[in-house]
Amino acid sequence: MKKNIVLVEGAGFCFGVKRAIDIAFDVAQKHKDNVFTLGPIIHNPQVVEKLKDLGVHPIDDISQEKIKTLIIRAHGIPKEKFNEIKKLGCEIIDATCPFVKKAQNLAEKLASEGYQVLIIGDKKHPEVKGILSYAGEKAVVIEKENNQFDKDEKIPSLDKKIGIIQQTTQPLHKAKEIMNRIINSLSEFEEIRIFNTLCNFTSKRLEETKKVAKEVELMLVVGGKNSANTTQLANLCKEIGVKTYHIEDAQEIKIEWFSSAKKIGVTAGASTPQWIIDEVIDRIKKFTN
């Protein structure tokens, strides 16, 4: 019996990662020599290996190699690094996620207009290091994880005029909590200017997955067993009460899963490439047609 398969909108790679990988493969297909990505384009070995086969290699340091073409990955890089690369005279292909670029641009704009820039994010994350490099000398990064923002603790000493941006992948609730803390000290400020630089992709994927899980009889959640966000998706589906399988690839799928399900939902974590999702869909079709 033919089954109805519903793929969750936004399953798999986020827009910025997908775009960066597309750019890398596009470059790879032009068969140029000495093409590199600064750091792995994504933390997915299959993708990195495929690119290597096509002649696009990840490097950690620009001094190591003779570079003709350098691809900057979705996270973006610090301004100083960018200027250093420019001096090499190589072709630069900037695959920085447009949302990250927007955060970099806003950081630069705020700093140039005299705001102290406050970035809500993880200090060690490459994206934050990049944004910070555009945010001027007075910029600070606030990350709750390091207990910089304990419940009864005061906000670090800040200027009267502050501009707030967020690492694009920060959880909304964390960003809100920190901003509410700042609002609570309103009397210490003249102006608090908040730009929303959050990419709502992750929360949207969760929402869409929830919606689909409620209307199907079986959910397949595709992604690494050790992927936090894929596991989160699988748990969400289980909580809703739908029969759920967390799989890493199409080979794990068993024909007997589909005996009683008329409508089947498919979702995938942020590190799951489209071709794995496609293979999963194909195998479901094969088993259910």
Place this chain on the structure above:
Amino acid sequence: MKKNIVLVEGAGFCFGVKRAIDIAFDVAQKHKDNVFTLGPIIHNPQVVEKLKDLGVHPIDDISQEKIKTLIIRAHGIPKEKFNEIKKLGCEIIDATCPFVKKAQNLAEKLASEGYQVLIIGDKKHPEVKGILSYAGEKAVVIEKENNQFDKDEKIPSLDKKIGIIQQTTQPLHKAKEIMNRIINSLSEFEEIRIFNTLCNFTSKRLEETKKVAKEVELMLVVGGKNSANTTQLANLCKEIGVKTYHIEDAQEIKIEWFSSAKKIGVTAGASTPQWIIDEVIDRIKKFTN
């Protein structure tokens, strides 16, 4: 025995009201004809009567009288009203509180830069009506009192780019609560630009009163028995545990109050003129010297 008298910093008129009254008396002393204030300069009959004696009369409507000089009081007035007055060709003396003026200017700036202006304040208050007239067509006033902002209620539908200002006398905690609610809907906005237009005078007076009340043996709180903010000051002192008298003027003071107190504190509400405070101090000195 000589006593130590401590007058609370910021007791009595706030800066803006004091300034407006000073301006009115200054004009009065120039003995001009046909000088008016648009509305009473302060809700204190003694002050208004004194000004009348000096030839400065409150009017409600500019069409009623032949006006040579018109004083605009601390609250400010709507832009349209101001333009209407300008057409009269009379001398305009603008005693709008500089903090209110700042809020008007920021409202106009935000509106001209494309922000939807959100004013936290009481819709019916003359100050808010004035600010609103500068805030552009899309502006909204949010006032918790009218249940526009119930706990589980959504924020009224707003633009993606909003600018927030506050009526200068709004309680800080109310402004914070409303702004926190807006931050909680961050994902619906691109930019939230908050200017602090609160006059921290009232909260500062409370703080300073608290400080003095803790170090004296007797507190005299001067102001109308029906004045909310004077009563608040008196209650604060009583809560701290110091012997407290809430008086309206110097005549109520009794010599026996001072028998056991070495250090006496004096504070006053926002509508208490300085000369009443001075009379109180003089009478305490007379009784304790």
